Amino acid sequence: MKHIGKSYDKVDAKGILSGKPSYTGDFVPKDALIIKVLRSPHAQAKIKSIDTSKAKLIPGVEAIFTYEDVPNTRFTLAGQTYPEPSAYDALILDSVVRYVGDEVALVVAKDEATALKAMPLIKVEYEVQKPVLDLRTAMDHETVVHPEDDILNHIPVGQDYKRNICVSYHKRVGDIEGELAKCDYVVEGTYFDQATRQSAMEPFQSFGYIDHLGRIVIVSSTQIVFHVRRHIARALGIPASKIRVIKPRIGGGFGSKQTACTELMTAFVTWKLQKPCYLLYDRTEAQTCSTTRHAREWYIRVGATKDGIIQVIDMDSITDAGAHATHCFTTTTAGEHKSVPLYNKAKAVHYGTEGVYMNHTPGGAFRGYGATEALWPLECAVNRLADEMGIDPAELRQKNLIAAGERSLVYDPDEIMDSGLFQETVNKVKEMARWDERPHSWDIDERYRGGLGMALALQGSGVANIDVASVEIRLGDDGNYTLYTGSSDMGMGANTILTQMACEALGCPMESMTVVESDTDIVPFDPGSYASSTTYVTGTAAKMAAEELREKIIHKLAQFMEVKPEDIDFDGLVGVTKDGTKKMSIQELAPKLLVGTTCEQLTGFATWGSHTSPPPFMASIAEVKVDKQTGQIIPLHMYNCVDCGTVVNPKLARVQVEGGAVQAIGMALYEDVRYSSNGRLETNNFMTYKIPTRQDIGELHTAFVESYEESGAYGVKSIGEIVINTACPAIQHAVKNAVGADIRTLPMTPEKVFMGMDAKYKV
Known part of the structure; x- marks a missing residue:
């Protein structure tokens, strides 16, 4: 193997160490409005009334949105392939708040200081309910966390929302009690694993703007650009073709950014106001208002x-x-x-x-x-x-x-x-x-x-029989390669691994390939970086795409050198006839492909999922x-x-x-x-x-x-x-x-x- 099994540095290692990569916050437009979230002080309550009139009088406050202003279409924030098994039980803003820190209102202002000045002036009257805080008494608790009747499940998961049960799953095979009775040794006991926080260095953030075609563009630190696009489309009731999602470099995810944390609020405000808007969670919000391990x-x-x-x-x-x-x-x-x-x-x-x-x-x-x-x-x-x-x-x-x-x-x-x-x-x-x-x-x-x-x-x-990945690799006019993928490199070196696998199939050196990732307008569909899928699923698609491109290049080399394809040896950079009499480099071939009546941009494309x-x-x-x-x-x-x-x-x-x-x-x-x-x-x-x-x-x-x-x-x-x-x-x-x-x-x-x-x- 030329590249597989070799210890290459990450392709972006020098840039990271020198501080060159740009993260979501580095791209925010200078005129972007700032979104701050008014959050619930109660664990479970129904909002009886919200008075935003005084807060709106603060100079520089652009708008304040409450549950009365948002669409009434429920969705899930889970970044999973459609149809998601997770319940559609969320709204952008809801009349019921369900944990301390839940979203109550969105304050949009010219800067953060103005938004923070306006927030205390919003008067909220709550009907506070007894919260469900004990794992052992949550089932059949007097308080129903989700009393609504419009929760959607694509598949039955044993849910009984009036009993606070969102999932009931059991797999039983064989006679448990009968076989235990035959055992010479039995251990039993109760164990507890606590909720833990992913604690990525980069907090949750996203900004949005309206492009020249009137579409929403969301730039976000996310692992799941295509899933985010689908969630926004459902929540706002607009076609996915009207939405573009871009992921710059991420400062860590570990699963936390497999959930759309800020993006739907940002998209709603951007779409409503038709102006650039930016939402950044501070560390307390990142720790409180995202997700944890169960x-x-x-x-x-x-x-x-x-x-x-x-x-x-x-x-x-x-x-x-x-x-x-x-x-x-x-x-x-x-x-x-x-x-x-x-x-x-x-x-x-x-x-x-x-x-x-x-x-x-x-x-x-x-x-x-x-x-x-x-x-x-x-x-x-x-x-x-x-x-x-x-x-x-x-x-x-x-x-x-x-x-x-x-x-x-x-x-x-x-x-x-x-x-x-x-x-x-x-x-x-x-x-x-x-x-x-x-x-x-x-x-x-x-x-x-x-x-x-x-x-x-x-x-x-x-995820067997569910997630698939697509990869495209193009031969550029300069003879170098570009790999397009929807997976997200969150620091784990995914782009390096995909480059190694694709270059192994092509035969070219690592320096000949650039990776472009996670822009729904540019890259082919990929569910994102989760479920340990990048090397196995996306990597296999990358190998297949590279193999297809290699075959196309060899056929073109054979055409220009007037020999049969099987008579050419190709190392990813140079094609040489097996008798050694003719030779053509990829740098010579590439510009020839893009002129004249027989021009052809050579690409390799593959989609792959596993059983x-x-x-x-x-x-x-x-x-x-x-x-x-x-x-x-x-x-x-x-x-x-x-x-x-x-x-x-x-x-x-x-x-x-x-x-x-x-x-x-x-x-x-x-x-x-x-x-x-x-x-x-x-x-x-x-x-x-x-x-x-x-x-x-x-x-x-x-x-x-x-x-x-x-x-x-x-x-x-x-x-x-x-x-x-x-x-x-x-x-x-x-x-x-x-x-x-x-x-x-x-x-x-x-x-x-x-x-x-x-x-x-x-x-």
């Missing part, structure tokens, strides 16, 4: 026979959907497919959830997308099962691991595990951590004890030390081994593993979306919402085991999401081994560990 409480039972074969996996949960059902159904079902199949020897399985509306920030997409939440209780339970059976947790797992060519009870009838070197990956991480060569619990000194813990994970590669979502696999071992006097957990080492198929760029793949591990350590130990008794978010800035720094994560060790996935290009699978799925249960296991504290709620704070060292307390 909080879930789990009840799990895992049973095994004395020979170490897991016979039953029973997982049930309650999910905090928050104020809207955004992504609730799909994170639930994704969690099933990326957890239960790990151990496929079982005779009976059950996996399910009730997703309930609550007066919290809406749940949404976050790296790991359901798998992170589901693997937390499952891997903790498997570790407990190994402890009770008195066998090595790695041995128990390796006895029960699914293998390539096998099926899971939760798979569809024609679904199998396509590929994977699962046993080899576990063996590699054991070797990295010296798992078999040292104790898993030891005294470091009089104050500290050390521990090792293990966890495994699956993920997916794109399968081949799972990458990850095995991790955490090494910690625990302060017996305070309960503080200090990460020492995190050993991670990943099977992501062919590794396209080892350097960027390693960064993905390390970045995901850091986020997972944050979820395990530090981060917590926490609400007060009246529903106000208490962790609404980086002073109270603690994310890890370099000093908080210990040393990260990364290795790869490369399987080959036949269904996609070059044997690739995904890597972007799986890397966040193992740290929580692995650290939990390490802490339990170190000091005996069996922590079952995240984050694992020093207080919980200290209390957990006393067996009479359950944390």
Whole structure:
């Protein structure tokens, strides 16, 4: 391979380090009006009246919009392929507010200071209702979070809105109780994973203007330009052809920008006023008024026979959907497919959830997308099962691991595990951590004890039978190539990977290709960067487009050199006849194609989607030390081994593993979306919402085991999401081994560990 498997720097690395890339805020027109959002002080209330008359008298206030001014068409903000499984339960502004910070009015002014001056003058009368704040009592609560009757669901998801149920999903195969009765060992318990915030560096922002054709142009930090366009079209009741969405460089997303956070408000104001408008969330708004990972409480039972074969996996949960059902159904079902199949020897399985509306920030997409939440209780339970059976947790797992060519009870009838070197990956991480060569619990000194813990994970590669990507590659008149894609590079190096895959097929050097991304007027359709789809789905389309273009170039070279196409060797830059007598460079060919009566712009175009979502696999071992006097957990080492198929760029793949591990350590130990008794978010800035720094994560060790996935290009699978799925249960296991504290709620704070060292307390 010329490019696949090589560690190239990111194509935009030098520009980023020198501060050259321009973000959304750098393009805002100088005359743009500023939009500020008046937000609800109540967790659940009905707006009885709004008086904006005094606020409108402030000089420089252009307009103030309330729920009475916006279209009454409900939509979902979830960035998913149509028809979205998420409920259409949102309006641009609503007469009912459903969390502290929900939108009440849009103030549009000449500058921010004027807008902020006007906001206190808006008088709102609320009919305050008792908020739904307890996960256990949300179902059948006296307050109905969504009392309206016009919510649309494209598919049934078990919804019962009058009971605050937005999703009810259960997959049952086999006789759970009967098989449990036959098990020699059964572990059961309740686990809780908290809501966590994606915390990208760039806050949410978008601006809009009307172009010379009378269309809305929205420029936004989004992962999903085509989905945003569709949402705007529905919400405003205008054709999608009247809307253009552009994504400049993004300062991080991690799933948060798979939800249209600011764009619909910006589009509405721009369309209404026919003037440029700009909406920027400050950090408190970014932390409060976007989306989080869904909080879930789990009840799990895992049973095994004395020979170490897991016979039953029973997982049930309650999910905090928050104020809207955004992504609730799909994170639930994704969690099933990326957890239960790990151990496929079982005779009976059950996996399910009730997703309930609550007066919290809406749940949404976050790296790991359901798998992170589901693997937390499952891997903790498997570790407990190994402890009770008195066998090595790695041995128990390796006895029960699914293998390539096998099926899971939760798979569809024609679904199998396509590929994977699962046993080899576990063996590699054991070797990295010296798992078999040292104790898993030891005294470091009089104050500290050390521990090792293990966890495994699956993920997916794109959304099978749903999402497709299109890529176009053009040969320019100068002999260089341009790749057009609707996927979004959010810093993970997607443009570099697509360039490597396309250049591998063409044979040209990396310097010969430029990537243009995420402008709905220019690039072909792509669902966006989510679901670990870019390398596998968009990358395969890029390879196919490059192969088509290569064939066209060879035929044109043959035409000009008056030989047969099969007589030409082409390396992406120069075509040479096999006898060596004739030669033509691509720089010579390109201008010849664009003059005369036989002119032809050469392009390669491909659209590709997969019938399968081949799972990458990850095995991790955490090494910690625990302060017996305070309960503080200090990460020492995190050993991670990943099977992501062919590794396209080892350097960027390693960064993905390390970045995901850091986020997972944050979820395990530090981060917590926490609400007060009246529903106000208490962790609404980086002073109270603690994310890890370099000093908080210990040393990260990364290795790869490369399987080959036949269904996609070059044997690739995904890597972007799986890397966040193992740290929580692995650290939990390490802490339990170190000091005996069996922590079952995240984050694992020093207080919980200290209390957990006393067996009479359950944390």
